[in-house]
Each structure stands twice: as structure tokens, then as C-alpha cells.
Amino acid sequence: MNLEDTIYKRQSIRLYDDTPLDNQTLNEIRNFIENAKVLNPNIKWSYDILSTKNIRTIMRWKAPHYLVLFSEEKENYYQNIGFIFQQVDLFLQSKEIGTCWIGMASPKKYKNEDKNQKFIITIAFGKSPNNIKREINQFKRKDLDEISDKSDEKLVPAKLAPSASNSQPWYFTHNDDGSYDLYRVKLGIIRNKFVGKWNKIDTGIALAHLYVSNRDSFKFYKKDSPKELKGYYYDGSFII
Numbered sequence: 086m087n088l089e090d091t092i093y094k095r096q097s098i099r100l101y102d103d104t105p106l107d108n109q110t111l112n113e114i115r116n117f118i119e120n121a122k123v124l125n126p127n128i129k130w131s132y133d134i135l136s137t138k139n140i141r142t143i144m145r146w147k148a149p150h151y152l153v154l155f156s157e158e159k160e161n162y163y164q165n166i167g168f169i170f171q172q173v174d175l176f177l178q179s180k181e182i183g184t185c186w187i188g189m190a191s192p193k194k195y196k197n198e199d200k201n202q203k204f205i206i207t208i209a210f211g212k213s214p215n216n217i218k219r220e221i222n223q224f225k226r227k228d229l230d231e232i233s234d235k236s237d238e239k240l241v242p243a244k245l246a247p248s249a250s251n252s253q254p255w256y257f258t259h260n261d262d263g264s265y266d267l268y269r270v271k272l273g274i275i276r277n278k279f280v281g282k283w284n285k286i287d288t289g290i291a292l293a294h295l296y297v298s299n300r301d302s303f304k305f306y307k308k309d310s311p312k313e314l315k316g317y318y319y320d321g322s323f324i325i
């Protein structure tokens with residue numbers, strides 16, 4: 086299955102075989118990561134693949150592998166990580182390998198070689214004893230007209246994107262020239278402290294689904310003076 090078709094089938098997996106993946110598969114994954122498209126080429130990022138014993142998590146389930154993700158702190162860095170690694174999530178699921186983004190897991194005693202990069206988030210992955218695919222009617226998502234100023238089928242891949250606690254914090258507006266603006270919901274102070282950063286990863290994830298579905302036309306940019314939308318932050322603009 087290709088990455089685009091995987092958007093309509095994937096789901097978060099929380100039941101894994103203990104058996105690790107073979108080295109050839111792990112190398113294919115590394116190779117995919119190193120060739121994934123980035124949103125912001127000026128931001129340094131890195132990753133490592135760790136086993137269960139090197140991960141601290143409050144999740145009651147365990148996976149044989151964890152991608153731990155790091156980035157420099159520059160404008161849009163959470164979105165950039167979401168964008169790159171949602172392509173990886175789709176790649177893994179297209180190969181029948183289960184995945185789950187986990188905000189609630191971090192590497193134990195890990196030192197990144199680049200001290201300017203901080204730990205961002207983890208993705209659990211591995212083979213599952215279950216069928217990891219689902220049907221389109223099993224997705225629990227907002228309707229298109231709740232996430233956009235106009236119901237637009239071109240936004241379906243974004244609508245299906247995974248997000249922390251399935252909060253789907255994105256809103257899309259249409260411009261007269263055919264481009265789109267992307268907004269992220271504003272949270273109260275307390276919620277922002279705990280989940281604000283995940284919402285930024287979420288909008289990057291939604292953009293990854295739009296890129297994978299429109300590889301030739303996708304372009305992302307930031308406007309200097311974007312339109313304000315009450316209750317939302319501007320997160321960027323794109324063409325698809």
C-alpha cells in the first residue's frame with residue numbers, strides 16, 4: 086500500500102509483539118527518515134531508535150521500538166517534527182508496522198550529540214498481533230465544515246490526521262487565489278502549558294497528510310501579516 090492510501094486506513098496501535106524488527110527493516114526505516122520532506126529546511130533535527138528498556142513511559146503497554154525525536158528551537162519547530170515524522174508514521178503503517186505517537190514517553194538518561202536540540206516527542210512502533218488497518222467509517226473525526234470555512238474534499242486527508250487526544254486543533258480558511266491558511270486553536274493558560282506543544286505537532290501532522298496527497302503541488306509558507314482569526318493562532322499557508 087502506498088503512503089497516500091495509508092492515510093485512509095491507519096490507526097494508532099497500542100498492542101505490540103515483543104519481537105524486534107530485523108535489521109534490514111530498521112535500516113529501511115532510517116533511510117526513509119533521512120529522505121523525508123521537511124517543512125522548514127533551516128531547522129536542525131535528529132532522531133534515535135531506542136528499545137523499551139531505554140524509555141520512561143506511563144503507558145501500560147510497551148512496544149519493541151521507540152523513535153525519540155529532537156529539534157533545535159526555532160520558529161515552527163514542533164510543526165516541522167510533526168510534518169517529517171507523520172510521513173514516517175504512514176511509511177511504517179504502509180509496511181504493516183504499527184505506530185503510536187506518545188506524548189507521555191521520553192528517553193531515559195539520553196544525551197543528544199547536539200546540545201542545542203531538545204527532546205520533542207516519541208513514537209512507539211513494531212509489529213502487532215492484530216490487523217492494524219481500519220475502514221474509513223471507523224475514523225472518529227470532526228466534519229469537514231467544522232474544520233474549515235468551506236466544506237472542501239481536498240481537506241479530507243487533513244481531517245483524517247491523528248492528533249494528541251484526538252483534539253483535531255486545526256482550522257483551514259480558503260483564499261481567493263486558491264491557497265489556504267492554517268490556524269491552530271488557542272487554549273487556556275493551563276491547557277496550553279500541558280498540551281499546547283502537542284497541538285503544534287498536530288498541525289504539522291495534518292500538513293504531512295496534505296503533502297503526501299498533493300506531492301507535486303504542495304508548498305508551505307508563512308505570511309508576514311496573516312488575517313487574524315478569533316480563538317486561533319496562524320500556523321502558516323499552503324498551496325495544494
Ligand SMILES: Cc1cc2nc3c(=O)[nH]c(=O)nc-3n(C[C@H](O)[C@H](O)[C@H](O)COP(=O)(O)O)c2cc1C
Pocket residue numbers: 095096097098099144185186187188189190206246247248249250251283286287290
Ligand atoms: C502529538 C500526539 C501525542 C499523542 N500522545 C499519545 C499518548 O501519550 N498516548 C496514547 O495512547 N496516544 C497518544 N496519541 C495518539 C492519539 O490519541 C491518536 O492519534 C488519536 O486519538 C486519533 O486516533 P488514531 O491515531 O487511531 O487515528 C498521540 C497522538 C499525537 C498526534
